[in-house]
Amino acid sequence: MDIQGVLTTKVKEAVNSIFHIKLESVEFQPTRKDFEGDITVVIFPLLKVIKGNPQVIGEQIGDYLVENVEEINRFNVIKGFLNLVIDDSFYINFFNSIKSDESYGLLTPDPKSKAIMVEYSSPNTNKPLHLGHIRNNLLGYSVSEILKAAGRKVYKTQIINDRGIHICKSMVAYQKFGKGETPELAGIKGDKLVGNYYVKFDKTYKSEIETLVAEGIEKKEAEQSAPILLEAQEMLRKWEAGDEEVVSLWKTMNQWVYDGFETTYKNLGVDFDYLYYESNTYLLGKDVVAEGLKRGVFIQKDDGSVWCDLTDEGLDEKIVLRSDGTAVYMTQDIGTAIQRVKDHPDVGGMVYTVGNEQDYHFKVLFLILKKLGYDWADNLYHLSYGMVDLPSGKMKSREGTVVDADDLMLEMTQTAREISEELGKLEGYTKTEKKELHKMIGLGALKYYILKVDPKKRILFNPEESVDFAGNTGPFIQYTYARIQSILRKADFDYSTIISAEGYQLHQKEKELLKQVQLFPEVIQNAAENYSPAFIANYTYDLTKEFNSFYQSIPILGVEDNIQKIFRVQLSKKVGDVIALSFRFLGIEVPERM
RNA sequence: GGUCGCGUAGCUCAGCUGGAUAGAGCAUCUGCCUUCUAAGCAGACGGUCCCACGUUCGAAUCGUGGCGCGAUCACCA
Numbered sequence: 001m002d003i004q005g006v007l008t009t010k011v012k013e014a015v016n017s018i019f020h021i022k023l024e025s026v027e028f029q030p031t032r033k034d035f036e037g038d039i040t041v042v043i044f045p046l047l048k049v050i051k052g053n054p055q056v057i058g059e060q061i062g063d064y065l066v067e068n069v070e071e072i073n074r075f076n077v078i079k080g081f082l083n084l085v086i087d088d089s090f091y092i093n094f095f096n097s098i099k100s101d102e103s104y105g106l107l108t109p110d111p112k113s114k115a116i117m118v119e120y121s122s123p124n125t126n127k128p129l130h131l132g133h134i135r136n137n138l139l140g141y142s143v144s145e146i147l148k149a150a151g152r153k154v155y156k157t158q159i160i161n162d163r164g165i166h167i168c169k170s171m172v173a174y175q176k177f178g179k180g181e182t183p184e185l186a187g188i189k190g191d192k193l194v195g196n197y198y199v200k201f202d203k204t205y206k207s208e209i210e211t212l213v214a215e216g217i218e219k220k221e222a223e224q225s226a227p228i229l230l231e232a233q234e235m236l237r238k239w240e241a242g243d244e245e246v247v248s249l250w251k252t253m254n255q256w257v258y259d260g261f262e263t264t265y266k267n268l269g270v271d272f273d274y275l276y277y278e279s280n281t282y283l284l285g286k287d288v289v290a291e292g293l294k295r296g297v298f299i300q301k302d303d304g305s306v307w308c309d310l311t312d313e314g315l316d317e318k319i320v321l322r323s324d325g326t327a328v329y330m331t332q333d334i335g336t337a338i339q340r341v342k343d344h345p346d347v348g349g350m351v352y353t354v355g356n357e358q359d360y361h362f363k364v365l366f367l368i369l370k371k372l373g374y375d376w377a378d379n380l381y382h383l384s385y386g387m388v389d390l391p392s393g394k395m396k397s398r399e400g401t402v403v404d405a406d407d408l409m410l411e412m413t414q415t416a417r418e419i420s421e422e423l424g425k426l427e428g429y430t431k432t433e434k435k436e437l438h439k440m441i442g443l444g445a446l447k448y449y450i451l452k453v454d455p456k457k458r459i460l461f462n463p464e465e466s467v468d469f470a471g472n473t474g475p476f477i478q479y480t481y482a483r484i485q486s487i488l489r490k491a492d493f494d495y496s497t498i499i500s501a502e503g504y505q506l507h508q509k510e511k512e513l514l515k516q517v518q519l520f521p522e523v524i525q526n527a528a529e530n531y532s533p534a535f536i537a538n539y540t541y542d543l544t545k546e547f548n549s550f551y552q553s554i555p556i557l558g559v560e561d562n563i564q565k566i567f568r569v570q571l572s573k574k575v576g577d578v579i580a581l582s583f584r585f586l587g588i589e590v591p592e593r594m
Numbered sequence: 595g596g597u598c599g600c601g602u603a604g605c606u607c608a609g610c611u612g613g614a615u616a617g618a619g620c621a622u623c624u625g626c627c628u629u630c631u632a633a634g635c636a637g638a639c640g641g642u643c644c645c646a647c648g649u650u651c652g653a654a655u656c657g658u659g660g661c662g663c664g665a666u667c668a669c670c671a
Contacts, residue, residue, distance in 0.1 A: 032614065042613060044651065054651090080651085081614060124671085164671065278671090305669060314597085315667095322669040329671050359598060360666050386600080387664080425631065441633090453607065456599065458664065460606090470633055471619040472607080479633045487630055538608060541618080552626095552635040572630095594633075 003039065003071065003090060004028055011041060014064035019050050030515070036076055037083030038515070044080040054080035089501035091514045096498055098517075099574055105520040105581065107151030114348025115153035116379070117340055118144045121270070122354070124161045125257045126170045127195040129264050130395055131388050131403040131461060132355070135450050138587060139385055140353035141270040142451055142533035145585045147351075150528030155344060159276040159336060162254055168235040170194050171249055172228060173201035183256050189263060189406070190256025195397065202398040204228050264405050269443070269587050274343075276336060282327055284335025288372065289321050297371050308368050318364050333365050334372075341376060349379025351531065356384040356456070383531050386458035403463055412442030412467065419469055426593065437591055441475050444588045448474030451586050452537035472541050474588055477579060480544045480551075481590040484576035487556055487569065495569040504563065509550040513571060516546045520578055524585075533586055540582040547575045 011026045027045055031037035041061065043054040050057055058077035062084070065072050071090045076083050098104045120140020123133060144154045174181075174197045183190040205228050212222035223229075238246045265271065289306055292298045298306050298320060306321035320330050327335075341347050352362060362382035369377040387394070395402040417438040420426065426434055449467045453459060469475040506514070519539065527535035556568040580590045 027613085029613075034615080040614090044613070047651075079614060161671070166671080303669090319669055324669080326669085328669065332671090355665090356599065357665055358671095361671095363598085384599085389664090419633070423631095423633070425633095449606095454600095457607085458600075465605095468606090468620070473619080473633085475633055476619090479631080483631055483634085490630065534608090538618095541608090545618080548634060549636090551630080552632095555630070557630045593631085 003086065006069070006071070007039065007041070007065075007084075010065055010069050011061060013068070014061045015046070015050070018060050018064060021049050023049070031083045035078060035081075035083050036085060038086040038511075039084050041082040041084065042080065043077075043082055047080075058082040088504065088506040088511070091506060091511060091518075092499060092501035092504055094518060095514055095571070095574070096501075099570055102577070104574075105524050105578070106149050107524075109148075109151050109153050113151075113153065114376075114379075115155055115344065115346045116147060116349045116351060117155045117157055117344065117347050118147070118351040118353065118383075119157050119159065120144075120353035120383075121158040121265075121272075122161065123158075123261065124166055125194075125254050126166050126198045127397045128189070128191040128260065129405040130397065131405065131408060132395060134268065134405050134408070134446070135385060135388050135459065136353055136355070137265070137268055137270045138447055138450050139383060139455055139533065140351075141587050142536075142585060143351060143353070143383060143531050145587065146524065146527045146531075146533060146536065149524050149581075149585055152528070153346070155273045155347065156271065157274045157276060157340070158272050159278060159281070160258075161278050163239070163279040163282060165232060165236050166198075167250065167254075168232040168239065169201040170198040171246070171253060172232045172235055173197035173204065174253065175249070176204075176228075183259070189260040190258075191260025191264070192406075194253050194257050194260075199398060199400060201228065201232070267409055267439075267443075268405070269589075276340070278332065281336045281339055282332045284339050285331035285333070286321065286325075286327055286335070288334055288338060289331060292320075292372055297368075308364075308371070310364065310367055313367055315364065315367070318368070320368070329361070330365060330368070333361075334368060337365075337369060337380075338374070341374070348376050349381070350376075351381045351383050353383045353385070356386055358382075359384055381531060383455065385455040388459045388461050391460065391462050391464075403461065408446065409439075409443060412446045413439045414442070415466055416442035416445065416469070416475070420594070429593070437594060440589045440591055441469070441478060441594060444474035444478050444583075445469055446474075447586060447588050448477070448537060451533040452541070454534050455532060474583075475594075477540055477544045477583065478588075478590055479594055480547055481576055481579045481583075482592060482594045483551065484547070484572050484579075485592045487572050488576070490557060491569045495566045495573075497566055499563060499567045499570070504567070507554055509553050510568070510571060513543075513546050513550050513575065516543045517574060517578060520582075527585075536582050536585050540579060540586075543575065543578060543582075547572075 007028065008026045012023045015021055015023050023046070027042040029040050029042065031040045043058045046057060047054060055077055058080065062075035062077060062082050065084065066074060071087050073085045073087050075085065118140055121133060121137050123129060141156070144156050147154050174194075177200055178197065181193065183193050186193055205226050208226040208228055209219070209222045212226065213219055217225075235246055239250060289298060293300060293306055298308050300306050303323040304325065305319055305323040307317045307319050309317050311317065318330065319328060320334070322328060337350065340350070354362065359382065362384070366377060366380045366382070369380065389395070390401065390403065392401060420434070420438060420441065426437070429437070445467050450459065452472070467473075523535055523539040527533065554568075556572060557565065559565050559568065583590050
């Protein structure tokens with residue numbers, strides 16, 4: 001069925017029979033729209049082994065192919081390009097083979113193959129989620145779905161950074177100013193409440209520094225000796241010592257945050273299979289480091305600190321344990337990775353969705369795990385993505401210059417409602433249905449906006465200019481899907497008949513659409529190999545554009561010929577299916593109407 | 595300074611395992627709703643693909659050297 005495979009063989013055969021030369025490979029590309037043809041053989045590379053004029057060589061191969069390959073009708077040669085015209089029957093047969101296949105494009109997982117664990121989100125528990133987390137979440141979730149579609153077994157996970165000085169800051173501020181406030185009493189989400197105290201801490205801290213400086217103390221000194229900071233440090237010591245009061249407050253406030261996060265995740269449509277808490281895993285890496293030291297993977301310095309020498313790899317030495325024996329960030333990540341494989345022995349690789357400011361950290365982490373000799377260490381991937389910046393610069397929670405995740409989702413939904421109401425196409429929909437639809441569209445716009453760009457690229461997000469709903473956007477694709485569903489609702493006849501390739505002549509628009517549908521499985525594989533939802537987004541856009549052109553150029557339900565009508569409805573349905581599937585990989589829902 | 599990433603139309607981005615005249619959307623301007631949803635379609639306008647050199651029949655794509663932007667080079671996480 002794979003035309004390229006067939007052609008490769010046949011072109012080799014042709015070259016062998018005409019020139020008596022064995023070819024290694026043949027280069028194909030889709031024919032440019034300005035020329036007649038569907039697939040093109042590039043002749044230039046052949047000139048290295050075949051002496052002669054590319055025009056003549058092309059024609060000779062073309063003649064042979066028309067003679068010997070059933071699917072090829074005719075050809076033309078322009079410069080060094082051999083354009084082949086494929087017979088309609090090939091496309092129709094292809095379509096018949098996939099039209100009822102609901103898992104078209106998907107690979108079923110090999111039960112023996114190893115699972116892959118995808119980590120994403122991994123927030124601190126002292127402030128609400130913001131736009132940066134949204135990018136992280138969408139990427140991690142989407143890549144998980146894409147990997148599944150490509151036949152991988154996937155576990156979604158996150159590590160929750162629930163310990164450390166940053167948590168204590170919120171806790172201290174709450175103790176000082178909280179007066180027993182709770183999310184219920186304040187009527188706000190728990191993560192927002194805790195976030196407020198984090199900001200409050202920072203304000204107090206800054207004013208204390210000012211006071212100290214006014215009293216004539218050096219700024220650096222003041223920064224280190226501000227009373228509220230000392231209190232936070234004291235609290236961290238108490239926490240590590242298991243102080244009951246502190247631990248109890250920690251538990252209460254963390255729970256508020258988890259509840260708040262849960263709401264945000266639910267709205268965003270992401271979820272996790274397994275959770276890891278830093279408070280449970282931060283000590284794990286120490287044993288591994290001790291063992292690695294024994295085996296000579298690490299070296300110990302005079303002060304007792306332990307290091308990994310990576311100078312052979314062109315990097316520096318990296319600390320894995322402090323001189324006082326406590327764990328650093330790296331220690332914890334080593335431990336967590338190993339723990340995950342212990343918990344889930346079928347895991348054979350991991351994907352870490354973390355911003356690109358940590359490129360170096362993960363490079364080192366992966367090297368260390370490899371040095372420690374874990375076989376899965378070859379299958380680690382850092383899904384590194386660029387920051388989301390505002391026109392005013394970086395987002396900083398402490399300074400309140402963030403785009404809050406909940407607020408943004410709400411705004412997108414409201415914009416969707418305004419547009420939708422203006423167009424007024426939802427007659428007969430209940431309030432609830434409309435509300436759901438507006439959310440679907442608003443989030444569709446947001447998710448597509450973020451996922452369509454290459455993860456590596458930095459995104460500049462301007463809250464003043466709202467995310468578009470027209471053009472290359474989520475709603476555009478959702479709209480096309482709704483159009484297709486409308487056609488299917490109106491097609492009140494049996495369109496399940498298989499259209500015979502015999503005697504059916506494809507309209508140009510039908511053919512272009514079929515070619516686009518044909519690309520789908522390959523796109524999924526590419527997206528999975530590159531860990532890039534952007535591949536899926538861009539493909540879906542191309543497919544959608546092609547469909548809209550088809551839709552506006554030729555009648556579907558209105559066409560005279562019954563066979564044509566059935567075929568076009570079938571084709572429309574298939575395009576709708578592919579759109580829905582693609583969007584599912586992006587975590588975007590598609591509407592019946594809009 | 596070393597390392598990594600990015601640099602394509604006024605703006606946002608595709609294209610990057612080398613191929614024909616570099617593609618979309620937004621914005622600006624023209625047409626198209628008494629036929630299947632106009633959140634649409636068709637068209638116009640808009641380009642030193644950051645610069646230079648090199649490899650090649652052929653370079654936005656590969657290599658080297660620059661320039662610009664960002665990140666990173668903590669006994670912070």
